[in-house]
Amino acid sequence: MNTRVSGSGAVIKKTSIRHVLKTEIKSWQIYLCLLPFFSIFFVFTVLPVLKAVRYSFTYFNIFQEPQWIGLDNYKNLFLHDDVFIKALANTFYFAIITGPLGYLISLMLAWVINDFSPAIRSILTVVFYAPSISGQLYLIWTLMFSGDSAGFVNGFLIKYGIINEPVQWLTDPTYMMSVIILVALWMSLGAGFLSFIAGFQGIDKGLYEAGAIDGIRNRYQEFWFITLPAIKPQLMFGAVMSVTSSFAAADIMINLAGFPSTDYAAHTIVTHLQDYGFIRYDMGYACAIATILFLMMVFVNKWVQKLIRKV
Numbered sequence: 001m002n003t004r005v006s007g008s009g010a011v012i013k014k015t016s017i018r019h020v021l022k023t024e025i026k027s028w029q030i031y032l033c034l035l036p037f038f039s040i041f042f043v044f045t046v047l048p049v050l051k052a053v054r055y056s057f058t059y060f061n062i063f064q065e066p067q068w069i070g071l072d073n074y075k076n077l078f079l080h081d082d083v084f085i086k087a088l089a090n091t092f093y094f095a096i097i098t099g100p101l102g103y104l105i106s107l108m109l110a111w112v113i114n115d116f117s118p119a120i121r122s123i124l125t126v127v128f129y130a131p132s133i134s135g136q137l138y139l140i141w142t143l144m145f146s147g148d149s150a151g152f153v154n155g156f157l158i159k160y161g162i163i164n165e166p167v168q169w170l171t172d173p174t175y176m177m178s179v180i181i182l183v184a185l186w187m188s189l190g191a192g193f194l195s196f197i198a199g200f201q202g203i204d205k206g207l208y209e210a211g212a213i214d215g216i217r218n219r220y221q222e223f224w225f226i227t228l229p230a231i232k233p234q235l236m237f238g239a240v241m242s243v244t245s246s247f248a249a250a251d252i253m254i255n256l257a258g259f260p261s262t263d264y265a266a267h268t269i270v271t272h273l274q275d276y277g278f279i280r281y282d283m284g285y286a287c288a289i290a291t292i293l294f295l296m297m298v299f300v301n302k303w304v305q306k307l308i309r310k311v
Helices: 002-055 072-079 082-113 118-133 137-144 152-159 173-186 191-201 206-214 219-230 232-247 251-257 269-279 283-308
Strands: none
Touching: 002 283, 072 082, 072 283, 082 118, 082 173, 082 191, 082 232, 082 269, 118 191, 137 152, 137 173, 137 251, 173 251, 191 232, 206 219, 219 232, 232 283, 269 283
16 A cells, blocks of 8 residues: 555656746747747847946946946936926926827727727827828928917917917927927827737627626616726736837927027926937937936836726
8 A cells, every 4th residue: 555655756757847847848949939039139129228327327428438427317317407407397297298188088098989890090099190100290280370360379369359460489499398298199099009909809799798787788888897907908908009109209309499409498307318419429428318317217117007006
């Protein structure tokens, strides 16, 4: 009897070892397949971030070897650089409005057009998505908000007696950021919008039938209790894209308000980084700006993901 127990135990032990070995071999095969992607990701993403953090503690003008200066770049940013403080405030103001609003607009429009027929849904998707990939869209808005009476907005307002003289929409600090936010919201239906549409299309219709049996009575309850939990991965992706695009805004400011903008009214962290990195060649200072931006985006992304997990 004892011999049988020990023998079966040996068989079980031998089987478990084989299972572990097979699992490990399969794991290494998976890691081997991931190695090319991971290598590219490490070389072109992780390594530059680490080097930027290192250079942020140096004075580095490209032409000379980096000189270690400790926290001087960060001290100058927060204690002596008034333009950076203004850029920080502009970035938060822009992100707080365009991030959540653009996210909600993308989600609601995707939800609305999801019920149309496939042909109409495809047309509407292209119509809403096109502004985010159009090359010369800034030209349209520059003509609309031109500072002379030939501008479409000024011409309309003067014609109906709302204003008496042209408004400098893109050079007056009073109106500049409002126009930029309007254009940014118009362009906000990008990759997140497409992911929402794909998510809605992938929901199992049986969930709605089960919900009706459980007491769900209207579309709003369906949306909150069934639709949102079913597309949580798409919600997470859309949130990350929205946060990233709102905090990294620069092209829209440069194309509409110029670089630099009047009184730095549309100056953001990224345009400040471009100023020091590509015009003044103070790479150490630019890396300090980039590091602060990176930490801000990581913190906000983590906070947003924590909120979405509660859905």
